[in-house]
Amino acid sequence: MTHGMHELFDQYVDRLISGEETAVCVVHDLDLSEVLGPLLETSTLVVQQLGAVEPSPEFRQASRTWVRSLFFSRLARKESRPGFLFMWWQRRWVTAMATVLVVCLAGMGLLAASVDSLPNGFFYPMKTATEQARVMLAVSDLDRAQLQLQFAECRLDEMTTMASRGDSDTVVLLAGEVTQLVAQMCTGALFESLDIDSEIAGVLAAHSAADSEMSLEEALSTDRAGALQLLQCALDSAPPELRPTIERLMAALSRDFDASISLLESSA
Amino acid sequence: MSVEQDLVTRAVQGDADAFGQLYESNFDRVYRYLYVRLGNQAEAEDLTQEVFANVLEAIGSLKWRNVPYASWLFRIAHNKMIDHIRREKRVERVDSDETVLSLDDPDPAEIAEHNLQLERVRHNISRLSPAQREVIWLRFGAGLSTTEVASALGKSTGTVKALQYNGIASLRKLMEQPA
Structure with a gap:
């Protein structure tokens, strides 16, 4: 019963939000109007009050222009990026270079030296480069x-x-x-x-x-x-x-x- | 493929018309949601723009999973608002500033009356339980469907309907109390 009431009330709220009048809603269910009527009255008030809030026309226009320019600038940036084949080649190249870097640094003993280095330390960039290479590999x-x-x-x-x-x-x-x-x-x-x-x-x-x-x-x-x-x-x-x-x-x-x-x- | 899925798919691929349609159909309700939550026109305007900047940032990686677009959008709006409240170290405002209302009659007395009533509604909604008021803000403030609210909040539609019913019942009692 409770579940059915929630369901029915939700249907009325849908109609209210879409602009239908409360009275029209309730008249179809006279038996329930005693329970739902007061709630729909409150719902109508809430819909009317909150629904009346609108952005100012100036803000709406300014925002539209701003979003449009943002959209096209992002699109332009995306299109200026290198193509798939180039990216595929670059990815392989970076992976290969990362492998060489890890192997060389390990051989030189620098990898071990960089492990405990701190952000202001000489070996720190080596440490983060090695980490990136390890993630990639x-x-x-x-x-x-x-x-x-x-x-x-x-x-x-x-x-x-x-x-x-x-x-x-x-x-x-x-x-x-x-x-x-x-x-x-x-x-x-x-x-x-x-x-x-x-x-x-x-x-x-x-x-x-x-x-x-x-x-x-x-x-x-x-x-x-x-x-x-x-x-x-x-x-x-x-x-x-x-x-x-x-x-x-x-x-x-x-x-x-x-x-x-x-x-x-x-x-x- | 539904109309919305088609629009989202095209917008993800960089179709300006599709993105424009999604933007136009959601702009007012995002603003309204943020305004009724924050009670401040300038903050609501700033955050509305930030929400759509975030949408532009993230839409390229959006994957269609049969979840309404509005749910995804309002989760961004909700997170933005929570971040903003946290950053400003304040609770949601109960008193709002001068409101921009879509009244046909520009009579100042009527606008003032409307603002007072809106204040009362906002104030009493803010006294509901967090789950109830979130449902009321999204459903009545943003005009989302029950399915969209459920998806945005990660709850079942049954739970959302129950929260909506109980929330309005509690709100009615609060509204009956003297101001």
């Missing part, structure tokens, strides 16, 4: 996701270390790196069935807005919330082998962001 989608999570955890460690040195600028950059790595993992083939395009767009938008408009603590909290939100989505559909790594990173995220914020506050 991963043999399976699962391995690739594992590596991205592992490198995100490395960024967290580095972030805490830099926070202990009072380097807030680098801390913010590293927090952004963590978010980027998590977003990259979520857009990987392993999570193709996961419908979180809008979450990723929202998280990355919040991150890009964070730098200019927020205090340090707010910016870090935004990155933490965004990364945790994406990881929570990924956790639900991740293969069982990947779940412990995701859970470990989620725990590390909460811990290391808190630690970094308090370290920076104490050094300020």
